Amino acid sequence: MNKLFRIFLSLVFIIGLCLGSFLTYSSGQDTNDFSDFFDGKKNDESIAAPSEKDHSGILDFLLKPGSESKDIQETEIVPRSGKTLHTKEMVELPASSPKTQIDASDFEDPFYRVRGLQGNSEKVLQPGTTLGGVQFQTYGDTNKFIEKFYKESNFSLEDVYGKIEYLERRGGCYTCHQGIERISNNHRFSCVRCHGGNRRSSSLPNAHKGLVSNPSSAKNAPRFCGKCHGDHVRKVERSLMSTAKRMVNITRYAWGAQPQDELPFSLYPDDDEQALPSAASGHPVDGFLRAKCLRCHIDSESPHRPGDYRSSGCSSCHMIYSNDGISLSHDRAIQKLQNQSGKQNRFSRKFSENSLNNPRGYPLLHKFTVAVPSLQCEHCHNNNGVGQEFEGLFAKPSRPKETPEQINAEKPVLYGKEHEFLVPDIHREKGMHCIDCHIGDEMKPEAEPDQLHSGVQIRCVDCHGTQEKLPEGLLLLESDPNTKKMIANANLNPNLKKRVRAGDKVLVNSSGSPMLHVKRVKKKWVLVSKVSGKKHNIPLLKNIKPSIAHQIPKHMQEMECATCHARWAATDWGMHVIRERSFNPEKWRSWNLSDPSLQYLMSNSSNEKTGVFDWPTAKSLPQKIEANILDEYWWTVFSDAGWSDMVMGKNSRGKYAILKPRYQYFITEPSGPLSLPLKRAEPPLTLDDSPGLIWTDYSPHTIRKTVRSCESCHQNSLSAGLGDTLKKSIQDAGQFFSELKQNNQVNQDFQVKQGIDPNGQALQTFFPGDKSRFLNSEEITALQETSNRYRAFRSLNLRELNFSRLLSRKEFPYDVRHRIREKNMGQPQPREDLFYNAEKNQFVEIEKPKETPKLSEEFTPELPQESEEDNETMKPDNKEDGIIEFLYDIFQKNNEAPASEPLPAPGEATPL
Numbered sequence: 001m002n003k004l005f006r007i008f009l010s011l012v013f014i015i016g017l018c019l020g021s022f023l024t025y026s027s028g029q030d031t032n033d034f035s036d037f038f039d040g041k042k043n044d045e046s047i048a049a050p051s052e053k054d055h056s057g058i059l060d061f062l063l064k065p066g067s068e069s070k071d072i073q074e075t076e077i078v079p080r081s082g083k084t085l086h087t088k089e090m091v092e093l094p095a096s097s098p099k100t101q102i103d104a105s106d107f108e109d110p111f112y113r114v115r116g117l118q119g120n121s122e123k124v125l126q127p128g129t130t131l132g133g134v135q136f137q138t139y140g141d142t143n144k145f146i147e148k149f150y151k152e153s154n155f156s157l158e159d160v161y162g163k164i165e166y167l168e169r170r171g172g173c174y175t176c177h178q179g180i181e182r183i184s185n186n187h188r189f190s191c192v193r194c195h196g197g198n199r200r201s202s203s204l205p206n207a208h209k210g211l212v213s214n215p216s217s218a219k220n221a222p223r224f225c226g227k228c229h230g231d232h233v234r235k236v237e238r239s240l241m242s243t244a245k246r247m248v249n250i251t252r253y254a255w256g257a258q259p260q261d262e263l264p265f266s267l268y269p270d271d272d273e274q275a276l277p278s279a280a281s282g283h284p285v286d287g288f289l290r291a292k293c294l295r296c297h298i299d300s301e302s303p304h305r306p307g308d309y310r311s312s313g314c315s316s317c318h319m320i321y322s323n324d325g326i327s328l329s330h331d332r333a334i335q336k337l338q339n340q341s342g343k344q345n346r347f348s349r350k351f352s353e354n355s356l357n358n359p360r361g362y363p364l365l366h367k368f369t370v371a372v373p374s375l376q377c378e379h380c381h382n383n384n385g386v387g388q389e390f391e392g393l394f395a396k397p398s399r400p401k402e403t404p405e406q407i408n409a410e411k412p413v414l415y416g417k418e419h420e421f422l423v424p425d426i427h428r429e430k431g432m433h434c435i436d437c438h439i440g441d442e443m444k445p446e447a448e449p450d451q452l453h454s455g456v457q458i459r460c461v462d463c464h465g466t467q468e469k470l471p472e473g474l475l476l477l478e479s480d481p482n483t484k485k486m487i488a489n490a491n492l493n494p495n496l497k498k499r500v501r502a503g504d505k506v507l508v509n510s511s512g513s514p515m516l517h518v519k520r521v522k523k524k525w526v527l528v529s530k531v532s533g534k535k536h537n538i539p540l541l542k543n544i545k546p547s548i549a550h551q552i553p554k555h556m557q558e559m560e561c562a563t564c565h566a567r568w569a570a571t572d573w574g575m576h577v578i579r580e581r582s583f584n585p586e587k588w589r590s591w592n593l594s595d596p597s598l599q600y601l602m603s604n605s606s607n608e609k610t611g612v613f614d615w616p617t618a619k620s621l622p623q624k625i626e627a628n629i630l631d632e633y634w635w636t637v638f639s640d641a642g643w644s645d646m647v648m649g650k651n652s653r654g655k656y657a658i659l660k661p662r663y664q665y666f667i668t669e670p671s672g673p674l675s676l677p678l679k680r681a682e683p684p685l686t687l688d689d690s691p692g693l694i695w696t697d698y699s700p701h702t703i704r705k706t707v708r709s710c711e712s713c714h715q716n717s718l719s720a721g722l723g724d725t726l727k728k729s730i731q732d733a734g735q736f737f738s739e740l741k742q743n744n745q746v747n748q749d750f751q752v753k754q755g756i757d758p759n760g761q762a763l764q765t766f767f768p769g770d771k772s773r774f775l776n777s778e779e780i781t782a783l784q785e786t787s788n789r790y791r792a793f794r795s796l797n798l799r800e801l802n803f804s805r806l807l808s809r810k811e812f813p814y815d816v817r818h819r820i821r822e823k824n825m826g827q828p829q830p831r832e833d834l835f836y837n838a839e840k841n842q843f844v845e846i847e848k849p850k851e852t853p854k855l856s857e858e859f860t861p862e863l864p865q866e867s868e869e870d871n872e873t874m875k876p877d878n879k880e881d882g883i884i885e886f887l888y889d890i891f892q893k894n895n896e897a898p899a900s901e902p903l904p905a906p907g908e909a910t911p912l
Contacts, residue, residue, distance in 0.1 A: 218242060357624045
């Protein structure tokens, strides 16, 4: 009986619990999630303050001047219970339909295998192709996928900020900014201590009188942040991110405005530096720098468009912005302003083109963090640089639009550009961020323009070791006075707090700096991500059976790891810089431009056209950006862009590495005082008589475990720096320079991808010239020859890759058929290629030769003999073999239509 009674009581208790939960849920308790607002859904409960019903008119009243109270008290508000921490997670992707066949997502590296030798990845993104969990059924679906990719943050708020304290108070500043987050546990100050203003006034103009919106800007940081962080402020002031010395001095040297060893120019000059001249008083390159290049130093303002939202000064790194500039702050004032903007697609091209007149973006939270995600770094490090490579994004070059204006305006863009989607860096794929490799001391170096890589401390071998030895470590001794300081700094990061202790053995990088987030655990090295807190077991080369490539001593001792393990590199070739004194939008109206000043001028035809922005003078206002105006227009167009062509050379460390052009300048000034052409795609000459076609060391951030094939370097003329073998190339560097200096023209056989002639003489310019170089003639010969040693290693490599069937045949049937057809066809047809016509400010296609008659598809093992005369008649126009890449005569007026003639439609070939 007692047993039955106990069972009955248990059932009653369970039924009561279930009934209570049901009633609680159905009674309308707050179950809203703040992410609804972020996704554009209206959710007043999650935005408004707890007592908004009683104070709905306060904020509107305070927006009107004249109301003032002398005795405003701040009082605490009891926080709402039951609210969870709201996060900005990675985008949710819909589940894909069950697959019935193998597609691109089933491969470890889908784009590489599907694309093959194609020039781009458009054919990969066809309807029905599954990519990242999204199955494309129509072309319209691809825009949704792209927008989600652009919006993705790759972190959550808990990861970046840790515990978040919301200041639910009344009175003073909190009358309007109720719910704002505490900036930091170490900055428990009143608002006016950092921001100024008058917290005792209830009138908005009076309350904001003397307000400092960003106390951490370069101008304000010494006065505010410098009180406690003086050393950091001084480091940042002298860093390349602040002075822009490398960018400024390389460009001025390339344009012949200064010698390489002159005192460097700087935005914030020290005693041993010079101030950058104004556009009016300096060299023309100074106007170019101010209009085009100086948007990304940390004290500059950025356009109000997706991908570019950020603050300046210390907060340019430590105050996090999303790509769309939407804030998740509980601050009522910010949420009210965001609601007034309404729901709009911020990733559309038409929104991006209005970046100088868009409302400003806001940080995710009013909170500092040292757990800086890669997303924040990429607000500056994009433009086909390491940041975009890390994410797997390749920015398409500016070209005439291929779609009608109505469709083009709705296309999603980031940084003002459309992108191809390639494989990301393996570290990004595993969930790591920039600061997991690059520590603080490395990002704030005071380096000279020719010593950039001296600031880079991390090397691949620091974490992965070599086949002979493990990574270097440092034991944290409690008796060491530096240990306590290092642990205190690590505890500032919410993901490292209490994870680093005395007695731990931590990693030491190549410069001897301890990396506290990488520890030795038993026999493993474990990296704890500073941004996500995720643990990563580091693979060590010593514990892995070496591949065939790793058994070649020269590979391991004389090459950078990225030379083989970089799967692709985003490269822009041949920058054409066109300087115009008057604004003529008709020549450029059909182009997909990304420059914010030019985008704005082209999309707002009703505004007065006076010039482009002088970006170092720009100021970001709530609803627009203001700056001094340069009375000139700078248009920049790359003649080519791609990811598959990589040139190899020696870097400043004396190792074989990937090189990159930055930039190959060709300057055009269409008219002079008498309407005569001043310059036509003229490469500038440096003061030491080198062409202004600048190359530097480079480390592509596209690392993968699988490497490129041996032929990507061996027996590859382009990789050796000799250019494309299917095009004409320079054979004598001396003759090339002679013509360049006499006529200010490059020889028509010149290729922008050719760095040296067959004798190893450089055609283009390295910076710094005494530390990096192209390959010499001996190195080229070693790469080009097929020695027995190379054939042996190549054979072993194919067997290792399970491609041994390639070794069992000397020749494939297709190769025989192809060779026979090639003999019948004569020389290959010129590929369609684009060249810049300076007179029309437009790229045009080369003229195709006459078509040869089609041959039968039958396989004929024997061919009739042909005389040399017959062969000669099959060559187009009886010209010398080979395709000319740089046709200089297209920049002349010979046989060209007047500039007043209507332009050809986009994509239409224009005869030269």
